Amino acid sequence: MEKKLIEISVNGERHEVAVKANDTLLEVLRDRLGLMGTKEGCSVGECGACTVLSNGNPILSCITMAMDAADSEIMTIEGMSDGDALDPLQEAFIEHGAVQCGFCTPGMLLTAKELVERENRPTTKQIKEAISGNFCRCTGYVKIIEAIQAVRK
Amino acid sequence: MSKNEYSVIGKRLPRVDAKDKVEGKALYSGDLSLPGMLCGMILRSPFPHAKLIRINTEKALRLPGVKAIVTGEDTPKVKYGVISRSPKYMDEYPLAVDKVRFIGDEVAAVAAIDPDAALEALELIEVEYEELPAIFSIEEAQEPGAPRIHDHAPTNISREFHIKTGDVEKGFLQSDLVREDTFKTQSSIHAYMEPQAALASWDHNGKLTLQTKTQTPYYVQQHLALTLGMSPDRIRVIKPFVGGGFGANSDGMHSHDFCAALLSKKAGRPVKIVCSRDEEFTAARRKHPVTLTMKTGVRKDGTIMARKCEAILNGGAYCSLGPLTTVLVGTFQTLPYGFSNYQYDGYRYYTNKPPCGAMRGHGGPQCHFAQDVQMDMIAEELGMDLMEIALKNGLQTGDRSAAGFKIVSSGFHECVKTASEKGRFREKKQAKKNNGKTAYGIGMGCGGFPSGAGFYFNKTTSAHSSVVIKADEYGGVSLFTGASDIGQGSDSVITQIVAEVLGLPMEDINLTSADTMLTPPDMGTYSSRVTVAAGNAALKAANGVKKEIFKVVSEELDARMGDLVTHNRKIFVKGSPEIFISFADAINLYQIKNNGSPLLVKGSYNSPDKMSPTYSFGVYVCEVEVDLRTGEVHVLKMTVGHDCGRPLNPMSVEGQIEGCIQMGMGYALSEDLIFEKGQTINPSFLGYKAPIANQMPIIDIHHIITEDPAGPFGAKETGEGSIDPTAPSIVNAIYDAIGIRFKELPVTPEKILRALRKKKRGYGKKTD
Numbered sequence: 001m002e003k004k005l006i007e008i009s010v011n012g013e014r015h016e017v018a019v020k021a022n023d024t025l026l027e028v029l030r031d032r033l034g035l036m037g038t039k040e041g042c043s044v045g046e047c048g049a050c051t052v053l054s055n056g057n058p059i060l061s062c063i064t065m066a067m068d069a070a071d072s073e074i075m076t077i078e079g080m081s082d083g084d085a086l087d088p089l090q091e092a093f094i095e096h097g098a099v100q101c102g103f104c105t106p107g108m109l110l111t112a113k114e115l116v117e118r119e120n121r122p123t124t125k126q127i128k129e130a131i132s133g134n135f136c137r138c139t140g141y142v143k144i145i146e147a148i149q150a151v152r153k
Numbered sequence: 154m155s156k157n158e159y160s161v162i163g164k165r166l167p168r169v170d171a172k173d174k175v176e177g178k179a180l181y182s183g184d185l186s187l188p189g190m191l192c193g194m195i196l197r198s199p200f201p202h203a204k205l206i207r208i209n210t211e212k213a214l215r216l217p218g219v220k221a222i223v224t225g226e227d228t229p230k231v232k233y234g235v236i237s238r239s240p241k242y243m244d245e246y247p248l249a250v251d252k253v254r255f256i257g258d259e260v261a262a263v264a265a266i267d268p269d270a271a272l273e274a275l276e277l278i279e280v281e282y283e284e285l286p287a288i289f290s291i292e293e294a295q296e297p298g299a300p301r302i303h304d305h306a307p308t309n310i311s312r313e314f315h316i317k318t319g320d321v322e323k324g325f326l327q328s329d330l331v332r333e334d335t336f337k338t339q340s341s342i343h344a345y346m347e348p349q350a351a352l353a354s355w356d357h358n359g360k361l362t363l364q365t366k367t368q369t370p371y372y373v374q375q376h377l378a379l380t381l382g383m384s385p386d387r388i389r390v391i392k393p394f395v396g397g398g399f400g401a402n403s404d405g406m407h408s409h410d411f412c413a414a415l416l417s418k419k420a421g422r423p424v425k426i427v428c429s430r431d432e433e434f435t436a437a438r439r440k441h442p443v444t445l446t447m448k449t450g451v452r453k454d455g456t457i458m459a460r461k462c463e464a465i466l467n468g469g470a471y472c473s474l475g476p477l478t479t480v481l482v483g484t485f486q487t488l489p490y491g492f493s494n495y496q497y498d499g500y501r502y503y504t505n506k507p508p509c510g511a512m513r514g515h516g517g518p519q520c521h522f523a524q525d526v527q528m529d530m531i532a533e534e535l536g537m538d539l540m541e542i543a544l545k546n547g548l549q550t551g552d553r554s555a556a557g558f559k560i561v562s563s564g565f566h567e568c569v570k571t572a573s574e575k576g577r578f579r580e581k582k583q584a585k586k587n588n589g590k591t592a593y594g595i596g597m598g599c600g601g602f603p604s605g606a607g608f609y610f611n612k613t614t615s616a617h618s619s620v621v622i623k624a625d626e627y628g629g630v631s632l633f634t635g636a637s638d639i640g641q642g643s644d645s646v647i648t649q650i651v652a653e654v655l656g657l658p659m660e661d662i663n664l665t666s667a668d669t670m671l672t673p674p675d676m677g678t679y680s681s682r683v684t685v686a687a688g689n690a691a692l693k694a695a696n697g698v699k700k701e702i703f704k705v706v707s708e709e710l711d712a713r714m715g716d717l718v719t720h721n722r723k724i725f726v727k728g729s730p731e732i733f734i735s736f737a738d739a740i741n742l743y744q745i746k747n748n749g750s751p752l753l754v755k756g757s758y759n760s761p762d763k764m765s766p767t768y769s770f771g772v773y774v775c776e777v778e779v780d781l782r783t784g785e786v787h788v789l790k791m792t793v794g795h796d797c798g799r800p801l802n803p804m805s806v807e808g809q810i811e812g813c814i815q816m817g818m819g820y821a822l823s824e825d826l827i828f829e830k831g832q833t834i835n836p837s838f839l840g841y842k843a844p845i846a847n848q849m850p851i852i853d854i855h856h857i858i859t860e861d862p863a864g865p866f867g868a869k870e871t872g873e874g875s876i877d878p879t880a881p882s883i884v885n886a887i888y889d890a891i892g893i894r895f896k897e898l899p900v901t902p903e904k905i906l907r908a909l910r911k912k913k914r915g916y917g918k919k920t921d
Contacts, residue, residue, distance in 0.1 A: 030184075035177075036177070036180060036184040037176070037177020037178065038177070039181075039346070039347070039396075040183070040348075041346050041347070041348070041430065041838075042430040042837065042838055043429065043430060044430070044837065046430075046837060046838040046839050047346065047430075047838050049346060076177070077175075077176065077177030078176070078177050080176075080177075081176060086172075086175065086176070090175040090176065093171070093175050094167045094168075094171040094172060094175055095167060096804075097165070097167070097168070097804035097805060097807070097808050099168060099170075099171045099174045099175060100168075100397075100640045100641065100642065100808055100812065101345070101346060101347065101394075101395060101396045101397040101639065101640025102170070102171075102173075102174030102175075102179050102394065102396065102640065103181065103345075103346035103347045103396030103397060103640075104346050105174050105175055106175075106177045109175060125847075127846075128846045128847040128849070129846075129847055131846045132845045132846045132847045133845075134846070135346065135838055135843065135845065136346070136846075137343075137344055137345055137346055137397050137399070137812070137815075137816070137843065138346075138397055138640050138641075138808070138812045139808055139811060139812055139815075140808075140810075140811030140812045140813075140814050140815035140849055140852065141811075141815070141845075141846040141849050142807075142808075142811040142849065142852055143804070143807070143808055143811065144846070145846065145849075
């Protein structure tokens with residue numbers, strides 16, 4: 001299949017990548033750029049594990065074509081902390097026991113990041129709504145919700 | 154040391170791996186790669202039952218980029234099965250030989266340079282099948298002359314198990330009330346987040362390394378050796394980070410492990426296989442659907458006099474862990490209530506469906522759903538409630554259950570009282586129920602669970618768990634355990650135990666776990682055994698290190714060993730912390746006195762009881778609101794009384810309970826794998842309907858601390874037993890709300906609406 005050279009900006013770094021029309025953003029992030037923090041749970045946009053931010057908005061990288069991600073600013077979990085300084089949400093997830101197996105964690109954190117930046121003080125209902133597209137099978141979501149609540153205050 | 158003086162035990166501490174996980178640095182099997190690595194994929198049977206006539210791989214092999222293909226013909230054709238103590242439970246080929254037995258059975262595997270080539274190659278493999286009549290239901294499997302799925306099982310029974318203790322018939326005669334009900338549970342599945350994956354590579358000496366998603370690396374090693382026809386000591390199995398297991402990976406090797414290994418050998422390059430979500434829902438292990446006919450006799454005062462139960466398990470095409478499930482459905486229902494007359498008859502049938510194995514609770518969710526829905530019915534008939542029945546019959550410390558479980562410590566009665574009181578069970582049961590649009594209800598569910606099995610599935614002379622500690626001269630401690638952290642947090646708990654004993658901060662402990670070459674053997678993560686078994690092994694090893702250190706320090710400080718304490722990296726005489734020797738100096742002292750020999754100590758643990766060392770208990774009070782127009786059930790609140798001995802990390806224990814409630818809710822209300830002629834027709838997260846965040850109730854957990862004598866620092870299990878009370882508490886609450894008993898899971902909105910309409914028309918039975 002024919003490839004096209006695109007420019008993609010991830011965590012503030014620009015990359016030139018040759019992609020096929022059917023390459024997903026997730027494949028580019030993981031297989032080309034080696035950013036393994038973005039997880040693939042279902043490949044069909046159902047579980048939310050592959051969530052990344054595109055211009056600050058959560059998108060499902062497993063059903064986003066790489067070509068469509070050109071020209072947007074992508075943030076993956078690797079770009080969430082500032083060097084050694086973790087994002088307050090990352091700190092809260094650790095402190096509140098919101099992480100068990102950790103496979104949903106990167107996507108969950110990025111979804112939560114957009115929420116707290118948008119709403120500043122989201123209600124519990126808003127938190128639950130926001131993360132309802134991010135499936136977690138370990139935690140029952142309780143401590144994830146608590147962690148996000150801790151950051152809004 | 155009194156319990157209040159612990160430095161890390163009992164504290165709400167972050168997990169040791171949480172930082173890696175929030176930064177996206179934790180690498181799972183599917184994230185790994187090696188130079189030259191190929192992509193492996195598996196060709197699966199499209200038929201539920203068929204003879205394998207021939208496989209032609211020529212076209213596929215000619216495809217550019219395809220490096221190796223394997224079929225059953227390339228294998229030594231050795232059957233395996235996790236319960237390898239009994240050859241009849243070893244009924245599965247890693248790649249089909251002669252026959253396929255379910256849609257999804259593994260037929261061939263291909264390794265190619267990329268996924269596109271591998272996928273195309275799968276389509277080019279020509280397989281000739283001869284379809285055989287297939288059986289899917291228990292009724293079909295039982296029919297005289299039914300197609301035989303395995304030659305060794307003429308009646309399609311893969312396992313039967315019986316318990317007979319006391320005299321049930323006499324017990325029923327002595328009863329004032331006898332109820333018999335039939336309950337049915339559905340096909341459900343773990344639905345862990347991380348799809349299964351394995352990466353295989355061989356070195357020049359013919360040694361195999363497999364990094365795989367597993368809960369039981371030592372079984373994987375053994376099964377790989379058996380099926381590849383090589384010695385286990387030439388195989389190294391490593392468990393990377395695991396994204397949830399819940400029992401799916403507790404039965405050792407899976408076909409993709411084998412295929413990755415064999416493809417890699419053939420291609421001479423590393424091969425990684427990552428299962429798709431579709432494969433997970435279609436072909437991976439799942440929970441047994443069970444039909445339970447339960448008969449229970451009670452006296453007027455609620456005392457259980459006798460129980461008779463027949464359980465029929467639809468086991469699917471192979472044994473997996475099912476022979477044990479057949480046993481556990483019978484033994485687990487003797488918790489948490491005591492009765493002396495008991496008869497259990499369990500039968501597991503082969504069918505042409507995907508094989509069923511262990512899933513969180515392993516037989517417990519099925520029988521506890523039946524037990525507590527029936528006990529709630531009995532309570533009502535006696536003019537009581539389940540709280541009273543539970544208090545009357547609950548097992549106490551020193552009791553023995555009808556199946557022989559020895560109760561070493563029981564906080565069950567406290568659990569009942571606390572959950573009832575905090576959840577205002579009786580008060581709310583009297584409250585107004587129905588406003589025409591919604592109906593409110595409250596219900597209870599009770600459970601008890603072993604803290605680990607007391608036996609291996611294979612023949613081995615290894616201890617159940619072992620831990621090795623190497624104390625380093627710079628003051629750090631290297632800790633090696635065979636226990637597998639699959640997300641439940643065992644790495645953290647084991648680290649915590651060693652840190653507590655040695656008086657070190659947790660960051661001084663460097664843990665290596667679940668690597669068959671480096672770590673000592675361990676049964677693995679199943680039967681909720683890790684905290685007690687590996688925890689006790691760690692405790693012994695750490696105490697051994699402490700003893701050696703105290704020996705040299707006591708000479709140096711001219712103090713009695715018994716007067717020494719270790720705290721905050723310092724060893725000193727109790728009461729005089731100003732005169733101390735640092736932990737690092739103490740290690741150096743030890744080395745000087747021992748010709749430089751490193752301080753290396755091991756600790757092992759075997760369950761003192763063949764069944765289990767000890768048992769946990771839990772009682773849930775559940776509040777629901779049923780939408781009378783849509784039939785939807787909103788679980789509003791769960792009030793939990795839980796006895797896990799001493800919670801070593803309450804935050805982690807709560808996390809297990811909360812996760813169990815989520816999974817138990819799905820089990821009660823929505824999760825169901827639906828089949829049409831053996832084909833899973835809802836193989837996706839959305840189709841399967843596991844609960845999402847905005848469906849979760851308020852969860853109010855109360856720890857009942859019992860200080861168990863068998864557990865490390867008094868701890869018992871939490872990870873599995875906590876699912877058991879969930880479904881019955883929800884189903885009993887639904888009854889309280891709308892007056893309809895459901896004996897079949899899941900209780901979907903459709904079933905509720907149907908039952909409500911029937912009830913309204915007035916001719917419905919009280920049950921659906």
